[in-house]
Amino acid sequence: MGAGRFPELPPSLPRRGNALSKACARALLALFGWRVDGSLPDRPKLVAIVAPHTSNWDFVLGIAVVYALGLRVRFLGKHTLFRPPLGWLMRWLGGTPVVRETPQGAVTDAADMIAREEKVLLGIAPQGTRRSSAGWRSGFYNIALAAKVPILPVAFDGERKSVRLFAPFVPGGDYAADLPKLQALYEGVRGLKR
Secondary structure: OOOOOOOOOOOOOOEOOOHHHHHHHHHHHHHOOOEEEOOOOOOOEEEEEEEOOOOOHHHHHHHHHHHHHOEOOEEEEEHHHHOOOOHHHHHHOOEEEEOOOOOHHHHHHHHHHHHHOOOEEEEEOOOOOOOOOOOOOOHHHHHHHHHOOOEEEEEEEOOOOEEEEOOOEOOOOOHHHHHHHHHHOOOOOOOOOO
16 A cells, blocks of 8 residues: 555444545645555454554654544553643543553453443553553553454554554463564564654
């Protein structure tokens, strides 16, 4: 899929925006040379993992991509991002705050939210932080497992200016065995900040 092309949104995924918001987001991405490679699965419920997470610009890029696709996304974010003056915006964009120091209830809360909604794509940065040395946390995996939904791996490839969509991954219940398979998809991918 070349620059300026975007995958079609399958009927089962949740939608947001209109023709104007989609056109504006696509124009913005094209202006900066970004494209979306791959396709979205026709699944009503997914946990999307977005990596690597290296910059605050990842969020801006992600919002531009979801509007360019016309996709409604829910996401988990650091609780401090939801304070005034921008807390209302983060919630309006689909955010739910998580307190990193006490994340124990986040898995259950997220799985319950997925169960309640007819269609939902929950976006999570598996690193949980912008530090390039940070390992992946298991929360995304435990949420997908508890909610019985596939994981959609998404890469923000800063070197190629490509948001890459991979095939859905069904967690088998063995995090130690599944994690290397997921991380292998991101081999050679460089984030926005190096």
